[in-house]
Amino acid sequence: MAGTVVIGAGMGAMAAAARLAVAGRRVTVYERTKTHGGAVRRHERDGFGFDTGPGLLHLPAVWRDLFVKTGREPLEKRVETVQVEPAVRHVLVDGTSVALPGGSRAGAVEALDAALGAGAGERWSDLLVRAREVWDATRRPLLEEPLTEAVDRARLVRDPYPARRHGLLRRRPDTLAKVARAELRDPRLVALLETHVLAHGLDPRRAPASAVALPYLEHTFGTWYVRGGLRALADAVYERCLERGVEFRFGTAVSRITVVDGRAVGVELADGTRVAADAVVCGTGAPELRGDGNGGEDGAGGAGTDGGPGCATGRLTVLLALRGRRPEGTAHRTVVHTPGPGGTTRAVTVLRPDDPTLVPDGDHEAVVLSVVVPPHRAGARRPADRAEAMDWTVAEWAAVDWTAPGAAERCADAALAAVDAAGLGLGERLLWREVRTPADTERETGAPGGAVPAPVLAGAGGAFLRAANLSRPAGLYRVGGWAHPGGGPAHAGMSGALAAGLIVEGDDWRGSR
Numbered sequence: 001m002a003g004t005v006v007i008g009a010g011m012g013a014m015a016a017a018a019r020l021a022v023a024g025r026r027v028t029v030y031e032r033t034k035t036h037g038g039a040v041r042r043h044e045r046d047g048f049g050f051d052t053g054p055g056l057l058h059l060p061a062v063w064r065d066l067f068v069k070t071g072r073e074p075l076e077k078r079v080e081t082v083q084v085e086p087a088v089r090h091v092l093v094d095g096t097s098v099a100l101p102g103g104s105r106a107g108a109v110e111a112l113d114a115a116l117g118a119g120a121g122e123r124w125s126d127l128l129v130r131a132r133e134v135w136d137a138t139r140r141p142l143l144e145e146p147l148t149e150a151v152d153r154a155r156l157v158r159d160p161y162p163a164r165r166h167g168l169l170r171r172r173p174d175t176l177a178k179v180a181r182a183e184l185r186d187p188r189l190v191a192l193l194e195t196h197v198l199a200h201g202l203d204p205r206r207a208p209a210s211a212v213a214l215p216y217l218e219h220t221f222g223t224w225y226v227r228g229g230l231r232a233l234a235d236a237v238y239e240r241c242l243e244r245g246v247e248f249r250f251g252t253a254v255s256r257i258t259v260v261d262g263r264a265v266g267v268e269l270a271d272g273t274r275v276a277a278d279a280v281v282c283g284t285g286a287p288e289l290r291g292d293g294n295g296g297e298d299g300a301g302g303a304g305t306d307g308g309p310g311c312a313t314g315r316l317t318v319l320l321a322l323r324g325r326r327p328e329g330t331a332h333r334t335v336v337h338t339p340g341p342g343g344t345t346r347a348v349t350v351l352r353p354d355d356p357t358l359v360p361d362g363d364h365e366a367v368v369l370s371v372v373v374p375p376h377r378a379g380a381r382r383p384a385d386r387a388e389a390m391d392w393t394v395a396e397w398a399a400v401d402w403t404a405p406g407a408a409e410r411c412a413d414a415a416l417a418a419v420d421a422a423g424l425g426l427g428e429r430l431l432w433r434e435v436r437t438p439a440d441t442e443r444e445t446g447a448p449g450g451a452v453p454a455p456v457l458a459g460a461g462g463a464f465l466r467a468a469n470l471s472r473p474a475g476l477y478r479v480g481g482w483a484h485p486g487g488g489p490a491h492a493g494m495s496g497a498l499a500a501g502l503i504v505e506g507d508d509w510r511g512s513r
Contacts, residue, residue, distance in 0.1 A: 003028060004503065005267050005277040007254045010038025010445075011489055012479035013283030014237045014246075015496025018070045020281075021244035023504045029246060030269065032253035032446060037234035038283075038480065039445050039452065040489065043319060043434065047360025050319040050368055051229040052436055055351045056084065056333065058217060059490035060224045063233065066493060070240055078236040080227035087223045089331035090195070091422040092188050093339050099331060102222040116188055127183050127193070131216035134160050138213060138458050143491070145511040146469040146498040147484035153468070159459025161209035174459075176211040177204040191337050191345040198347055199335075200454040200487070201313035201372045208459030225332060228357045230489065257282070257289060257476060264475035279503050283480040285447040312451035312487070314376060314438030316402075318369040318412045322429040326354060326365040336422045346371075348415045350424065367426060369415045375449030376402045376438040399449055402437035409435060453487035469498050470507055477502055 003026035006017050014036060017027045035041075039053035057063075064075045075081065087102035098115035101107035105128065109121030137160035147153065161173060164182065173179045176197055180190040194204040196215040204211075226233045241248070253270040257280055266276040282289055330352050340346040351368045358366040377399030402408055412435040420427045438450025457464035467483045470476075477499040481487035485494055501509050 002266070002276040002278045004279045004281060005030065005275055006281040006283060007257075007267065007289060008032075008038065008283035008480065009036040009238070009248060009250070010283045010480050010492065011040055011234060011237065012481070012483070012492035012495040012499075013038075013281060014234075014241050015066055015493045016281050016283070016477075016479050016499045017246045017496075018066065018237065018241045018244055019497060019500035020503060021241065021246050022070045023500070025503070027246045028275075029241075029248045030252045030254050030267065030275075031248065031250050032270075033444065034250050036238040036248070036250075037231065038492075039441065039447070040230050040234040041444065042229055042231035043436075045434070046321065046432075048319075048321045048364070048366045049229060049358040050366055051231060051351075052317060052319070052440075054230055054489055055225075055353075055368060055370075057081070057224040057226060057230060057233070057489055059221055061221075062490045062493040062497075063237070066237070066497070067240065070244060075236075078239070079232050082225045082227060084223040084225050084332045086331055087218065087333070089334045090192055091334060091336045092191060093337045093345065094188070095422075096188060098192075100219075102218075103220065105219070108219070112189070116186060120186055120189055123184050123186070124189060124192075127179075127212065128216055128219060130162050130183075131212035132220075133162050134210050134213045134458075135216050135220075138210065140511070142456055142458060143485050143494055146502050146509065147465070148468055148470045148502075148507065153462055153465060156456075156458045156465060157460075157462040159208045159210050161212065161459070173209045175205055176202075176207045176209055179209045179212060180204065194345055195335050195337060195347040198345070198372060199349060201315075201452060202454050202457075202464075206460075208457050208464060210458045213457070214455065223333070225353055225355075227355060229353075229355070233489070254284075254289065257473075259473045262473050264473050277475075279475050279477060281477045281479055281499055281503075283478075283483075285445070285451070285453070285480070285482040312375070312449075312453045314373050314402075314441060314450045315452050316371045316373045316408065316411050316415070316438070317436045318415055319434045319436070320367040320369065320416075320426055321431040321433070322365040322367060322426060323363070323431050324365065324429050325363050326352060330354070334419075334422075334424065336419045336424075338418045348418050350419055350426075364431075365429075369412075369419060371411065371415050373402075373411065373438065374398060374400045375451045376400065376442055377449055378403065400438075402439040402450075408437045411435075447482075453481035455488050455491050456484060456486035469495065470502050474507075 006013050006029040009031035021027045041052045043050045043052050067075045086099040089099040091097050112121035180193045184190050197211045254267045255270045256268045258266040264280040334350040336348045338346045349370045380399040380401045441450030466486050467478050479495040479499045483495050485491045
């Protein structure tokens, strides 16, 4: 047998590689960069450590399943996972602060009533009940079954959010923003819901109502931190691959997928070398490798960065090295709401892990600020001044040249000013900072524009779906954030399981039951 070729060493690709190796396949991974993990990376300087990609984990069961299925070993033998409590603290535009517990609906009701007034918690709880209906309807087709043919996609173009009575009629809201206004009414609650999807780079005015499944998922299954940062999880998955005999070729780019008679039969490397394969697993966001093997697209919705409804956005992160120890009782994650144009809400996410492995000693703190921003495009327009740096509206975003002088620093200044205006007092403790933009993400991962894909969503005519795990050509399987079921560590891990299942069990496999 020629063996299986995996393009890229991201989380979804490694998840597929480990499972395929355990199934007896000979697996070789070709990664154009010098390291594994894709966007899950770590920056170190002067004894400080920072996650430069995702910093928190949802649905850790995905990775627990991987370690059990590839070695009958619990994940916790490799990394320490800690449930974040409270799950998140919100600082609203009017200065109101509310900390939401993880996994406790009663606790959330109590916290919201105390912060926003009687009845706020009940409205939030009622919304989560309807969100559960969405979750129950979409969990299997969106997360547990592979996406293969157009008929599968047709099942997911209709939004499953339950219709509500409006006078004599029952109407189904078509966007998350409409759900928020109709169900929550209080603009502070509306902003709280909308920031859940903004964190994924989704515009509430464009995202389908089914996006309520995202806060439901977080509320129900909790928010988790991996001690040492999420990079520690990437390292553990890489080590598991090595233990199972997966071969990695770093610094080796794939230039094209070789297709013969409508079937992927291998890859061609950047140096012209051809490698035969009985199956090819593609885990990259590079456009030339997401299509039919010859540069064509496969028609997947939501894969662009051109401002369409399912477009992927970028992340600007500010790494802060602070003097002084982390204050007692500090929330791991704080979301600072800021006013946006047209009554919209923007947000800065602040991650402050209580992790001694990330600081030189107990008298320092490592903090990461992140803001959802437009993707990068060299020569594109850039913000004209500091005020504009935080004022983009997602639906109207075009790409920005993040390498233009001052563009990144203006946005970083605005983000730090926003969190300090909310009372966090980080600027006065600053030793140094580093700013990372979508241009850095593009350089490191190869994702066009440094875009960070969101999880897939049902509804909106399929605009928020990703490339099928198996479509065309035959023998080509797709994993990672640019494939079903979309972006985020948990979803990437699922994509690896789905692709491996198709390869091992056959193209008519419909998922584990």
